[in-house]
Amino acid sequence: MRGHALFEQVPDRVSIFEVSPRDGLQNEAAMVPIEGKKRLVEALVAAGLRRVEITSFVSPKWVPQLGDAEDLAAALVPPEGVTYSALCPNARGLDRALAVGLREIAVFMSASETHNRMNVNKSIADTLRVFEEIVPPAREAGIAVRAYVSTVWGCPYEGAVDPAGALAIAQRLVALGCYQVSLGDTIGVGTPGQTAEIVRRFRDAMPVEQIALHLHDTRGTALANLLVGLELGVRDFDASVSGVGGCPYAPGAAGNVATEDLVYMLHGLGIETGIDLDKLIEAGNVAEQVIGRPLPGKVHRAGPLRVRKPKG
Ligand code: HMG
Ligand code: MG
Numbered sequence: 001m002r003g004h005a006l007f008e009q010v011p012d013r014v015s016i017f018e019v020s021p022r023d024g025l026q027n028e029a030a031m032v033p034i035e036g037k038k039r040l041v042e043a044l045v046a047a048g049l050r051r052v053e054i055t056s057f058v059s060p061k062w063v064p065q066l067g068d069a070e071d072l073a074a075a076l077v078p079p080e081g082v083t084y085s086a087l088c089p090n091a092r093g094l095d096r097a098l099a100v101g102l103r104e105i106a107v108f109m110s111a112s113e114t115h116n117r118m119n120v121n122k123s124i125a126d127t128l129r130v131f132e133e134i135v136p137p138a139r140e141a142g143i144a145v146r147a148y149v150s151t152v153w154g155c156p157y158e159g160a161v162d163p164a165g166a167l168a169i170a171q172r173l174v175a176l177g178c179y180q181v182s183l184g185d186t187i188g189v190g191t192p193g194q195t196a197e198i199v200r201r202f203r204d205a206m207p208v209e210q211i212a213l214h215l216h217d218t219r220g221t222a223l224a225n226l227l228v229g230l231e232l233g234v235r236d237f238d239a240s241v242s243g244v245g246g247c248p249y250a251p252g253a254a255g256n257v258a259t260e261d262l263v264y265m266l267h268g269l270g271i272e273t274g275i276d277l278d279k280l281i282e283a284g285n286v287a288e289q290v291i292g293r294p295l296p297g298k299v300h301r302a303g304p305l306r307v308r309k310p311k312g
Contacts, residue, residue, distance in 0.1 A: 004269065004270070006269070007230075007231050008231075010230070010269055010270070010271055011230075011235055011271060012271065012272060013235075013271065013272040013273070013274075014230070014235045014236070014237060014266060014271055014272075014273060015050075015051065015235060015236050015237075015273075016049065016051070016237055016238075016239050016259060016262065016263070016273055016275065017051045017052075017053065017182070017212065017236060017237070017238045017239070018044050018049045018051065018052045018053065018238075018239060018240070018241065018259060019053045019214070019238050019239070019240050019245070019256055020040065020044070020240040020241045020242075020244050020245060020255075020256075020259070020287060021037055021040055021041050021044075021052065021053065021054045021055060022053040022054065022055055022056055022066065022086065022087060023053070023238075023240055023245040023246075023255070023256055024240045024241070024244035024245035024255060024256075024287070024291075025037065025065050025066065025244070025245075025291075026056065026063050026065050026066055026245070027065075027245050027246035027253075027255070028065060028244070028245075028291055030291055030292050030293070031064070031065055032065070032290050032291060033290075034068050034071055034072055034075060036289075036290030036291075037054075037055075037068075037072050037290070038072065038075055038076060039286055039290060040241075040283070040286050040287055040290055041054055041076055041084075042076075043279075043282060043283035043286040043287075044241060044280075044283045045078075045079060045082055046279055046282075046283070047275055047276055047279035047280040047282070047283045048273070048274045048275035048276050048279065048280070049082075049259075049275060049280075050081055050082050050083065050274065051082075051083050051085065052082070052083070052084055052085070053084075053085045053086065053087070053106065054072060054073065054076060054084045054085070054086055055068075055069040055072050055073060055086045055087075056069060056086055056087035056088075056093075057069050057086055057087065057088050057089075057092075057093035057094075057096040057097050057105075058087060058088075058089050058093060059089075069086065069096065070096060070099070070100050073086065073097075073100040073101075073102055074100050078103075083103060083104050083144075084102060084103070084104070085102070085104040085105060085106055085144075085146060086102055086104075086105055086106070087105070087106050087107075087108055088105040088106065088107060088134070088138075089107070089108065089120055089130070090130050090134065091130075091133060091134055093105075093134075094134045094137070094138055097143070098141060098143070102143070103142075103143060103144065104143060104144040104145070104146065105138060105143055105144075105145055105146070106145070106146040106147060106148060106182075107131050107134070107135060107145060107146075107147050107148070107173070107178065108120075108147065108148040108150065109124065109127045109128070109131070109147075109148070109149065109150070109169065110124070110149070110150040110151045110155070110186070111124075111149050111150065111151050111152050111155075111161050111162075111163075111165055111166035111169060112151045112155035112157065112158045112161050113158070114155060114157035114158050115150060115151045115155045115156065115157055115158070115186070115249070115250065116150075118157065118249045119150070119249040119250075124169065128169070128172060131147075131173065131176055132176060135173075135176040135177045135178060136176065136177055138177075139177040144179055145176075145177055145178045145179065146178060146179060146180050146181075146182065146212075147170070147173040147174075147178035147180070147181045147182070148181070148182045148184055148214060149166050149169050149170050149173070149181055149182075149183055149184060150184040150186040150250075151184065151186050151187070151250075152166045152183045152184060152185065152198060153184075153185035153186075153187075153189050153190035153194060153195075153198070154185075154187060154189040154190070155186075155187075156186075156187050156250050156251055156252070156253075163197070163198050163201050164201075166183070166198075167201060167202055167205055170183070170202065170206065171205065171206065174206060174210055179210070180209070180210050180211070180212050180236065181206075181210060181211060181212070182212035182213070182214040182236075182238055183198065183202065183211065183212070183213055183214060184214040184215075184216075185213075185214070185215045185216055185222070185225065186216060186250045186253060187216060187218055187250050187252065187253045188215065188216035188217050188218025188219050188221065188222060188253060188254055189218070189219065190215065190221055190222075190225050191221055191224075191225070192221070192224050192225055192227075192228045195225040195228045195229060196228050196232065199211070199213075199228065199229050199232045199234060200232060203232060203233060203234075208232075208233040208234060208235070209235070209236075211234055211236070212234070212236035212237065212238060213225070213226060213229045213234055213236070213237050213238065214238040214256065215237075215238075215256065215257050216245075216246065216253050216254055216255065216256055216257075217243060217254050217255065217256065217257050217258070218252065218253055218254040222256070222257035223257060223261060223262065223265055226257060226262065226265075227265070237257075237262060238256055238257075239256055239257050239258065239259035239262045239263075240255045240256035240257070240258065240259060241258065241259045241260065241280065241283050241284045241287050241297070241300075242258055242259075242260065242284035242287050242288065242295035242296070242297035242300040243255040243256070243257070243258035243261075243295060243296045243297040243300070244287055244291065244295050254296070255296070258284075258296070258297030258298065258299065258300060259275075259280060259284075259297075260277065260280050260281055260284055260297050260298075260299035260300050261297055261298050261299050263275050263277055263280060263299075264277060264299045264304070277299075277304060278304070281299070281300065281303065281304070284297060284300040285300075288300075
């Protein structure tokens with residue numbers, strides 16, 4: 001920790017959890033072949049990312065883009081110090097993750113009933129019952145379990161969401177054995193004052209290391225909201241290279257904050273991420289090639305500072 005012109009204190013380092021191969025590709029019309037997915041994950045790791053969510057063990061009928069989860073996980077051996085994770089909605093998902101030797105999974109649910117039902121076809125109470133059956137055995141098998149709570153800033157079907165309900169879900173997930181809960185602004189509606197309220201509420205009720213932020217950038221407020229989280233002590237942020245992605249069951253949602261934009265901002269504050277921005281920009285180019293469309297990340301489009309000769 002040290003003093004800073006903008007903040008009372010900033011950390012020396014933060015951890016970025018890369019979600020593009022999962023959150024990004026699940027929402028693309030293109031079915032990216034396994035070789036393309038492998039190239040993307042390897043480029044992300046080469047850039048210095050150490051935690052990467054590579055796929056989902058969900059129903060291929062619900063998310064066909066990730067229907068090759070076993071083959072991809074089998075084709076990717078994490079180098080020393082790198083963790084690959086995958087979404088897992090139920091016992092079937094856990095069995096699939098165990099069969100390919102994954103060391104980390106993530107369970108996921110929403111703070112609003114309607115989004116939860118649209119996303120996993122169950123009530124919040126029934127989803128928690130499913131997680132009661134899979135998180136403890138996953139822990140016993142030596143698997144780390146992360147969790148997401150979606151729609152904390154707002155729901156596409158219900159509008160405003162009660163943060164007290166979201167907190168109760170997060171506390172239940174931690175009590176079950178999840179090491180961290182990533183709070184989702186699934187549709188990217190959050191603003192900084194609201195983010196301060198949400199993060200303070202969670203920080204006052206659980207250790208800050210158990211909180212991560214997963215902010216979709218639909219309205220361009222993700223970086224401002226992340227900065228509020230940083231100032232309030234959060235040290236774990238999810239991001240998606242070049243801003244690829246969304247949620248197939250949250251209409252109109254854009255991708256997560258672009259990893260390059262987050263890294264550019266953090267490095268500008270003198271905070272270490274372990275990531276090489278030039279190599280990350282190369283990974284963004286790989287994402288664009290394998291997906292086959294221009295991606296929206298700002299640093300991806302503009303590049304780092306380029307000094308040009310004035311004309312004339
Ligand atoms: P269901 O239809 O209610 O499940 O789906 P079911 O248990 O009745 O099973 C129906 C069929 O699916 C059966 O096959 C099962 O075997 C199969 P059939 O007999 O019809 O041939 N099945 C499975 N197959 C493979 N793997 C499994 C599995 N489970 C059942 N694990 C279910 C319930 C949860 C499976 C379904 O709703 C589902 O897969 N939903 C996933 C939706 C999803 O992936 N959404 C996007 C990720 S969440 C997100 O993006 C938000 C996040 O980024 C945070 C944020 O932004 O806020 C995390
Ligand atoms: Mg998401």
